[in-house]
Amino acid sequence: MIPPEHSGRSELRRRTVLGGGLGLGLGILLAACGGRPAAAPQVNVQGPPVSGGELRVGFVGGGASDTLDGAVATNLGDIARAINLYNTLMYFDHDYTLQPMLATAATPNDDATVWTVQLREGVKFCDGRPLRPEDVIASYMRIIDPDDPKSGAASLAHLDEIAKTGENEIEFRLSVADSAFLNNFGSYSNIIVPEDFDPAAPVGTGPFMLDSFTPAMSTVMVRNPHFWGDEGPYLDEVSLLNFNDTDALINALLSNQVDAIAQIPPALVEVIGADERINILDSVTGMYMPFTMRVDREPFDDVKVRQAFRLAVDRPGMLEQVLSGRGTVGNDMFAVFGEGYPKDLPQREQDIEEAKRLLAEAGYPDGLEVELVTAPIQSGVVEAAQVFAEQAAEAGITVTINRMDLTTYWTDYLNYDFSQTFWYTRDFLGQSNAGMMPDAPFNETHWDDEEYIDLVGRIRSETDDAKRQELIGQAQEILYDRGGLIIWGFANQIDAYQSYVGGLEEDRSGVPLSGFQLHKVWIGEVR
Template structure:
């Protein structure tokens, strides 16, 4: 576990307002001079109790439908109330969940899922292949497509072969369909599912829900796992801003908080009552340049903007060192992630490219940002400072969350965030012409052809070569500035057990709360 040294710098200034707001509480805590090196021993798991989790965000649009989860609260509800057929474990390895196996025919046009026998929904009804068929049809419903529809657009037919066997018949080969079926949004629900009265197979079930405020989940008495959840209840609490969130943690109003600012990790972690969960992930916070509008419709301009970034400085100042440098390609945990020469800041070359593209006197652009994820607004501020050296004037337009998301696919230059995914699912969601979140409006024909070939390639080595070629196109002329991969930083009270580093990028051990318990220091 790496802890960046706490030294005065611009990252300190970035968090000044928050730190000032917390100074009284932090002083009252009487923190020791050194940061703890790891979790304390609270003994073996204990059954019972309520875990209170705080996070920033949420509002009137909060949902109980795991298939359309977007914000942190939605995702926490989705993972704990429902299950997918497969899931990604702490090391980002695909593992069985409701399915014991998901396998394909030789050309990857037909996939077969074997369901785990004996699984029941939280209302006691058995899960059958008919529920899986209904769940998939619900997700890809053309009149009301859910979040996972983009990766299942080639699903021609879903057939229940028997009570525990489901066949997925595709209109084109897809060697990574199992990866898509492992996304948390591909929830398996009953045939008669009603989001207003949600029924799932997850470790917890709904007790109460007030959008934008709180959710109470209670243990599912019919949970199928080898070990039932330790907790009786989980309470998910919304907070309006990070200051209020951290204050709630320090005043013991909550037991754990999702996503703390990197600049506060040392300060909070030095409180004897607190622990920091530091997970290395493939989460990325890109700057997105629309490749179909000026000035970013010129690849030379896009490359100049990438060369304006000092990536090491960005990781140090924005993430306080809690992250790794990026190279303008996503899917860093994918076995096919290539090792091209590391792009570094080159202001002279950036200026040359801008001049060649018709901007000899530099360029002025508006960067639209919002606090959509810890570090995003800070990254905008640091980028503006760095880009000035290349003759790029960046005017930051900061919006509130609701306004930002309302039009975010249309900004010429803005920001986004993505959790850990492998290349093909990520391309399906955000880099193809028909992707629902194609933030850069990327329509490169050579890239599209390579992705389509990779989807249909069942030989792993050959598929990885195709992915590397596609990544090279992104590296050379893509619309994302991928400057780094952020660690996921959460904080919790020392009496909380079962939280471990998790590579998915999702907070608090990937929100796998069935493993968490409330104990006492041994």
């Protein structure tokens, strides 16, 4: 993050490309407010939601490639547009639990090779046309188009056929069993659009519809009068505003140029939160920023080297120095909120002497020199590289950091021997399909473990919940023992907003500002 979220056009498909640094001091922050924070207005956001008004949302990132096509969402603006202009068949709620959206039910047959979806009745697109099964079929065929695959295509490779089987019923027919196929229905990029969809003039069923769009600058969305949901939208208008760096973003919040901002550096939470006009939204998530070791190249083709690198990490120290303690310690396995996550495995801790011993057994008794390729792809990534280099030195690992600009980094990132990446909250199979299988589009470690691959196949076809969870636990243990990821922690998603904004809640997805579910947000009344 999905998240997730990609495939087709480029290797940037799931990436939220953000810049900005941590070079903000208290003086700079307060300067935006004329030297002292103004008194907080008395605003009622505890009562029932209030209709009307405009919400101005700021974030860092975006560029000429910004898109209105939610099926190829790349950066934060793309994701916000995807979630608010369109709907998916299902969605993940704030607890990261799948809930009905345009579909009211999704049911598998006995061997999970066919999924039957019941569509919600009475749904209209923002131009007033009714949602039909034909639109859903066309939407998914567009996603898996072999000539122009969209972000969700990687997880839908086994989708053979989609057929209308009733007035509001569709069957998804698969080439292989997939007991978790319905999770694809909740991916924000698997948007449902009309059969004649034109990304240049987008039509969706989301809570808002497009008013104006200027790539790299701004998007204005207005209330969809045909929205089918029973909650919101309360706002008349939402403006999404691009900023070049974190300094400008935070100063815009403190000077009241925006009402909410996405992704603030953890180190600045206390400073920004000291302004009584500002609230902090701090969400525990499954988003992680791992170090990636290519298991098909020296020195990381030796499992002892991979184990040594993992033991060189002081995970609580990394969490404190990189995230100011705002996160949870990782144990080299992903999908921490997913079924089957093995919480009983021992927490891996720093063990310098054992790391040295393993390196010596692997043929490096005098230590090892490696290059770590990094870039500011997500808040905290570059800082994590610097902390790792310091920690690993104790084990005789000399790390040379090669910091690249964003464009250069993403151009070739799947080929680096030792590097970094980030992922939003995902379930186990979704993450495996996207990043851990030999044919996955983002197999960053070039993982090709036969036992793991076999287990993933069995997990897909297992319809018994208890047995599937047991298999997932076995696959996760393989990652724990010999995987190519150093998952040192899971980062909190931290946003900030004016005290007069209501409806924002903590969200596990890793997507900012309550998963960008802005139809639930309102502007409070000043008392």
